[in-house]
Amino acid sequence: MKKIEAVIRPSKLEEVKDALSQYGIQGMTVSQVMGCGKQKGRVNVYRGQEYTINLLPKIKMEIVLADNQVDEVVELIVKTARTGEVGDGKIFVSPVDNAVRIRTNAAGSDAL
Ligand SMILES: Nc1ncnc2c1ncn2[C@@H]1O[C@H](COP(=O)(O)OP(=O)(O)OP(=O)(O)O)[C@@H](O)[C@H]1O
Numbered sequence: 001m002k003k004i005e006a007v008i009r010p011s012k013l014e015e016v017k018d019a020l021s022q023y024g025i026q027g028m029t030v031s032q033v034m035g036c037g038k039q040k041g042r043v044n045v046y047r048g049q050e051y052t053i054n055l056l057p058k059i060k061m062e063i064v065l066a067d068n069q070v071d072e073v074v075e076l077i078v079k080t081a082r083t084g085e086v087g088d089g090k091i092f093v094s095p096v097d098n099a100v101r102i103r104t105n106a107a108g109s110d111a112l
């Protein structure tokens with residue numbers, strides 16, 4: 001199992017959520033977060049402010065899924081969340097050791 005953490009623009013949440021649902025993803029966790037990337041949160045570049053960091057509102061989606069779904073889902077998120085402007089976001093993929101559905105005690109991929 002892997003976890004995809006996708007940080008995207010809030011304006012793209014509905015579209016990405018719909019695409020994931022259409023793909024067949026059922027479980028996800030979505031949070032409102034603040035963040036910055038290379039531009040340190042600047043929308044425009046001003047001289048003399050190189051050292052300040054501005055945090056912009058973003059959406060973080062966390063999805064735990066089977067290894068063989070990762071590439072397709074990453075591709076789907078990239079395709080749906082991209083505008084081509086800076087600040088489109090980033091996707092991180094990491095390994096997940098286990099998952100447990102609390103109601104049934106199902107573990108591993110049966111819990112997803
Ligand atoms: N290295 C990182 N670690 C953790 N979170 C990050 C990292 N880079 C970006 N993020 C998160 O992703 C959001 C969007 O990043 P952003 O798309 O601006 O990345 P970027 O590297 O500056 O690329 P771009 O040049 O396209 O803007 C940030 O607000 C932050 O929440």
Ligand SMILES: [Mg+2]
Nearest residue numbers: 037038039087
């Ligand atoms: Mg950026």
